[in-house]
Amino acid sequence: MTVRSRLTLISSFTFGVVFALVAFVVYYTFVITSERIIFSDLQKTGLLSAMFYLEEDELSTREHNRIRVDFEAEIQQTDVKVYDRSGRLRYGNGQLREAATPAMLQRIRDEGRVRFKTAGYYYYGLHYPDNQGDFVVVVAADHSFFAAQRNQLLLTMGVALAIGLLLIFLLSYVLSRIAYRPISSVIRQVNQLQAHNLERALTLPRTKDELHELIETFNGLLLRLSENFVIQKNFINYVSHEFKTPLASITGNLEVFAQRDRTPTEYKKVSETVLTEVSQLEHILNNLMILAGLRTDSQGSATYRIDELLWDVMDRIFERWPEAKPLVGLDISVADADRLVVKGYRNQLQMAVYNVIDNAVKYAQGKPVAITLAESDGALRLTVQDHGPGIPPTELQLVHQPFYRGSNVGNTKGSGIGLSLAVLICKQNGVAFSLASDACGTQVMFTFRQL
Structure with a gap:
């Protein structure tokens, strides 16, 4: 019925x-x-x-x-x-x-x-x-x-009841069609939804009633589903791209290596190449597991100095981007070394800071990158400021999603995982994370609680 x-x-x-x-x-x-x-x-x-x-x-x-x-x-x-x-x-x-x-x-x-x-x-x-x-x-x-x-009264009321029931039935039928019309419209719109157009919101009725609230809630669900589909698609693209290169390298080296007998030196060289690629695969898997919340830092939470963590990150950055060394400026304006001690999962936070600075150098397009560490209101603030193209305002909330990449990245290679991983790590470690961007560049700020 x-x-x-x-x-x-x-x-x-x-x-x-x-x-x-x-x-x-x-x-x-x-x-x-x-x-x-x-x-x-x-x-x-x-x-x-x-x-x-x-x-x-x-x-x-x-x-x-x-x-x-x-x-x-x-x-x-x-x-x-x-x-x-x-x-x-x-x-x-x-x-x-x-x-x-x-x-x-x-x-x-x-x-x-x-x-x-x-x-x-x-x-x-x-x-x-x-x-x-x-x-x-x-x-x-x-x-x-x-x-x-008395009988006449009974007859009159019986006739009135019959006529009233008929009128109420017809009126209720007409009114139910009118009241059900927005629901019919919603059903038609839902039937037109496909996996590729989930971001299309349903038309909201003009009345501010429960149906309006229901459709508004459903539109929010569609938006989240659409975002999840995008994440799924980006995840597949990321895994297929990131795994393809190491696996192709391993396969190629082993195929060539198997064609004839090799000297010990050649064995060692191929083994080092394969181990490097396997290490790269392991790094990718570790990032994915951390992003999925399936893995935590094996060293546990401990105290460490944030400036030492920052110097370790800079060594890795300059190792990857040697040409950016003269463009990256680091300013640590905390005089008391004891004020630099914080607590958390060091390896995870090192990964988060590295991802942010790596993005800043990558998208700066040869322009300077300023990194400052200073005290403010009883906390340590690490600020990373680049002068790249920035992030479009409509995409500021989207860049936190795993595997999402901005529309203006051009041909710059990336996975869309670094920033979302940094946000997740900061949340798990109680570090405040903020992001601001405009056409003049992007600024990321970490706020650490001091001991």
């Missing part, structure tokens, strides 16, 4: 239940009120009958005539019977042949005033002592008119 059909049926059922309850209350109120009015009229008629038949000797002719007029007006549709103490009928208008039983008369004498009803009549009994004797006045009214009105 569709949501629209369920909504229509629920609305119709709810209306039916509510209408039935209201109809029951109206019907019950009508019956109780009508019977109360009937018995009240019978009581009035009973008193007039007693005065008309039994008080004639005590009233003046004028007063009795006035009572006669009222009495005749009241008994048009009412039967009146007056019984004496022995149970004999003394007076009456004879509209109803059925006489009161002795038990009924005795009950009236005992209780004074009694009201009751039978299958076809309403009765009111009145005990009326008089100077002529002890009398019982019994008045009765046919309830056929009341029953007709």
Whole structure:
């Protein structure tokens, strides 16, 4: 059953239940009120009958005539019977042949005033002592008119219920189609989504309701899925590229080496080449495992001097980029050596600092790179500033993603893993990491807590 059909049926059922309850209350109120009015009229008629038949000797002719007029007006549709103490009928208008039983008369004498009803009549009994004797006045009214009105009310409410259910069903069906229209639109848009266009957000409805919030949340999920697909694609490209070169080198060397017998010197040379390539593969795997959170520093957390770590990094940088040595400036402006001691996973943080400085040198395009280490607000701040093309503002948040590379890197080789790995390492070691960039260059800042 569709949501629209369920909504229509629920609305119709709810209306039916509510209408039935209201109809029951109206019907019950009508019956109780009508019977109360009937018995009240019978009581009035009973008193007039007693005065008309039994008080004639005590009233003046004028007063009795006035009572006669009222009495005749009241008994048009009412039967009146007056019984004496022995149970004999003394007076009456004879509209109803059925006489009161002795038990009924005795009950009236005992209780004074009694009201009751039978299958076809309403009765009111009145005990009326008089100077002529002890009398019982019994008045009765046919309830056929009341029953007709009651049946007419039931018929009217039944027809109203049927018409109301039909109207509610049609109205609910139309309203459910209108309310379901945004959901239908969402379904169509979702069915059009493919792996290559997950970044396309669904159109938000104009109403600020739960559906708007749901679609907004779903768009966020699509964005994260799209980012994960990009990461997956970049990861495959990275692994295939980075693993291809070492494996091709190992394979080529072993194939050539296996063609004929080799001298010990040649064995040693090939072994060193293969070990170098294997070491490169191991380094790539280590980076991937750290990035995935599957590996931690085997040396554990310890205290070390940040300036010594920085000098070790610079040695590796100049070893890789010897031509950049005159372009890289290092300024350590911390006079007290004890203030340079920090705590963390040294190997990991050395890798993070190396990745950032390596990126700065790589993308500086032959321009100077400034590295400063200084104290600020009770912390050590290591700043790396290059003067390269910078990172487009729309991509500043994306460069933190693994394997993401900026759109303006050109032909500069890279994997897109260095910066994301540095961010992850800083987070795991409690080091604040900040990145700012514009067309004049990029600035990365590490903030270490001092001991």
